[in-house]
Amino acid sequence: MALVALGAVVVWQDRLRPSPAEPAPVPAYEPPATHQPVTPIPAAHELGLDPRKVALGKRIFQDVRLSQDDTLACAGCHRLTHAGDDGLTVAVGIQGRLGSLNSPTVFNSGFNFRQFWDGRSGTLEEQAQGPIHNPVEMASNWQEVLAKLGQDAAYVNAFKAIWPAGMTAETLSSALAEFQRSLTTPDSAFDRYLRGETAALDDQARRGWDLFRNLGCIACHQGVNLGGNMYASLGVMGDYFADRGKPVAKEDLGRFNVTGREADRHVFKVPTLRNVARTAPYFHDGSLPNLEKAVEAMARYQLGIRLSSQDSQDLIAFLTSLDGRRPESLQ
């Protein structure tokens, strides 16, 4: 009998061995293997997102209780009625506190390889905590936010229905991130052109697209998001910061603030050009008020050339063709 018992114990112990961990979730977007420098942006429904998380994230995104004094939601700076940004030079936080960087658009942000101008967050999930904690933005913290939202039974139930753990900092971030991944703006004239609908671009925009490639803009602004997949130094062919006339602040150091490497001074994440015509002002400091000025500055400081006014207008026609349809989750 002792032997039988021993056998049973061995069998039982074997069952208790932990099973291998499941792989982390795969990213929603799988870029195609292609020689093309730019690929059309997919619509939200092609990404296999969880509609419950998207809907929940959408509500939280617009909830002012995420800020310390219940006045500012994510959507305050990343305005969903606009192109996912605020149209201001720099972000404005609670009680009118001025930030130091231009708010980037949340539209298509799910395709960026990293988040923030200096790329300090690897994922949208990780990014969410930034503005919540930033004293000149929402000036709050997870504890505060969870306590306030925890009193809202509708939220508590919605979270419980999706995650057994209920509402936590992680699941909150996850819902926000899933919503932002749904903010894709498909079917721009240029995407339709890429899909073979040649008439979608007029002659001027087509000339602009040729220039965009021939002048070398494409070297950095490529991929599905025309940007947002690499870092680049601002001021390769000229000293942008010397000419700007404003003293260099900490935010102007870009990626240097993250790595501390000299080579990363003034290095920023290349921003996406999707919907660029609607997201003025431009650059990390918001100092270029319109596309003419932005295109001219890019040509001067990154490529070392001066554009003719015809070329500049052609490029703007091309950039305007990057305006996409409103995200599906906002319709």
Added chain:
Amino acid sequence: MKHPSLDRSLLLWGGVALLALGLLWPGSRGQVEQQESLRARIEYLQFGESRFRELVISLRHGLVNNYDEANAWMARILQARAVVANELAGMPDLAPAWGTYETAVRNQSPVWEDFKSRNALVRNSLRYFQSDALNFSRRLPQQGRDAVVAQDLMVLSNALYLQALGEGREAGDTVARILVNEQDILARIPVALQPEFERLVRHARIIGTHSQDLATNMDALVHSPGRQALADLARQNHGLLIHTQSRAARYRLGLTGAVLTLALALAWVLNRYLENLRQSARTHRLAGVVFSNSQQGIIVTDVTGAIVQVNPAYCDITGYSASELVGQNPRILSSGLQGKAFYQSMWRSLEETGRWQGELKNRRKSGDLYVQWVNIDAVVTPEGERLYVGIVTDISELVHTREKLASLAYYDTLTGLPNRVLFQDRLRQAMVHAKREHQAMALVFCDLDNFKVVNDSLGHAAGDELLQVVSSRLRQAVRESDTVARLGGDEFAIILADAKGPEEVARMAGHLIHLLSRPCQIQGAEITSGASLGITFYPNDAQSEEELLKNADVAMYRAKERGRNDFQFFTGEMASVVAETLRIENGLRQAIDSRQLFLHYQPQVRSDGRIVGMEALMRWMSPELGQVSPARFIPVAEKSGLIGALGEFALREACRQCALWRTRLDPDLRMAVNLSAAQFRHEGLANQVEAMLHAFSLPGSALELEITESVVMEDVAWGQEVLRRLKALGCRLAIDDFGTGYSSLAYLKRFQVDVLKLDKSFVDGLGTDAVDNAEDTAVAQAVISLASSLRLEVVAEGVETAEQLACLTRLAGKDGFISQGYYYAPPVAPDQFEATYRRLAAGDVQN
């Protein structure tokens, strides 16, 4: 007989059996699963790493201009790495190799970021520098004191180009030396041009500063130590896996023996017991204890087969309770898988010998099949009643193991379908069966339409999953008696025994295509994989197995050509395609011996008018097929292995002719000969060339061997070795059709190539007003300037007009070039070559 000892020995047996089960069985199985899963993940990582490396190289050379996919691979690698790290927790043997890999991956991320930024920078600056430098130098004074500046710019331009190609340090020195004199040069430049010059210098400095670092970045990414570490890891894990598997197999065999022995021993013991039933009441009680505690199932029936009694173990095995079974016939457990004959022989044995033993497949109450080992004995009670006592061991698990062992050789491990070996066996059986029964049999080949896309874009794991989905769909669609097999890759074969006719098979094929074109969820993505089917009938279409397979294959390819997601029956007309290929193949066999193959020669003329050599071009005049173009017969020759003989013939003939013309026309003439891919892959190529040169007393420099870019790039390491050997013989090496394939410029220099042949397609548009003229001019200029930088000669192919020649002359400048084409002469037979040569030598180009 001592009953208590029997009792004890029974318990002992049971204990030993359980212990064996507990210790040996699940332990090793869990380990195998863990190692299998690790193997899959390491393979995924290896695949990801190699795709990533490929992308880095492509990005560096501008073949891909989009960082998205590489970024995605970087992210997937990091993700997979985290999972593997978790799985490896319990496997200390693999820790060192894994540690090396982790470090490598960690180091790789920042290097990749630097690579992207630098690559964008260098590629842009290089392009600006080249075009600006050219424009700029045109506007500078070309003569006098200031001409030096233009000269310096040319040298600088070439040096930078080489440096950007990764051709390293000397170029870097040149750049540095020239840039030191920047102020000096600036002073000699007209003021109006100075800003432009400064911009030029700025680009030059960017290239100068970053290309060395870029090369270092690329080197670190491409030759990351992670690659070796992963390979080590895979090897070590494989070793462990083999070890565990063989241990598990040994254990299972041992266990099979143990359990069977146990069953036999128990049968023996019980038999003795039952015989003693009549003699001892105590024995009787003991028997009761044994009966209800036995691990084996025991069933007692009367002579009619009605169940009198069962023990708890028997109830456990069958899933029925005792009350449900008593009074019933064991037939209720029957699975129907054993025929009438089986039961008849069992009863015969029981009646004649009083016992039967064997394997029996039955069905549990739940409907599950199980396999039992049964010993039945006929016994007689003290009261004189005849009973049958069956002792039953559930050996399902054992049988499963046995089948699994057998399937390693006959079944595809991924899909569980019969593999090629078993398929051929089944096909033979089906053919024999069809012949005997005078029925038709259909063979269907099925090839997935976009398996490669799925594999390339989503990875091997997704591809595997897709194959599993397809297998189960195919399996479900056909009858039990039909065979679905996986022949390899994404190729499946289906044997439809007893095919009622083309209509029924067509319906079936349509159904299969419908099933396979339904979307399926693979790793979160919705994938639709269509399939193309080829169908052939036995005995109508073919008599032999080989023919049948070839037919199905041809029909399947036809379905693919017709737009995929379709099926095709093999037809007589397809037979003619098969036959045509065979005709070429057979024709070729005789062609060499019966002198149907011969060479034509086209002269190559340098821009100074001198005839430097000729290219040998193969021609075939077949008595049956007429003039056959090399584009048609070379591929057939490569597939059928005839290329060896063809290549040798061409080489010998060309060498012979060359030796002749060198004595009669010009001792410096050289002969250009094309090498096919198969020739290039052949180990003995260099020896063959050496033998030919020796046979005709030619120096190596008389022979120019032409290869295409893709052939060398197929296997770079091998390519480099072959070229090195040919080079050692003194032969000249030419890259044929340059510009049409994916050239890795960086390799050109390493391969010690002497000549670039500019493809005819780029020469065509030169010197005309055609729209693509500008593009052709740009390509021609790029090739010529590249050749000049690397000090290579350029041979322009297909030069037909004076305009093209003039244009090339302008582009080449003082370096000159060589032309080949109808402008000078078409390829001519050897007997006309001398006349052509003399005409050209006399300066008469009008032919």
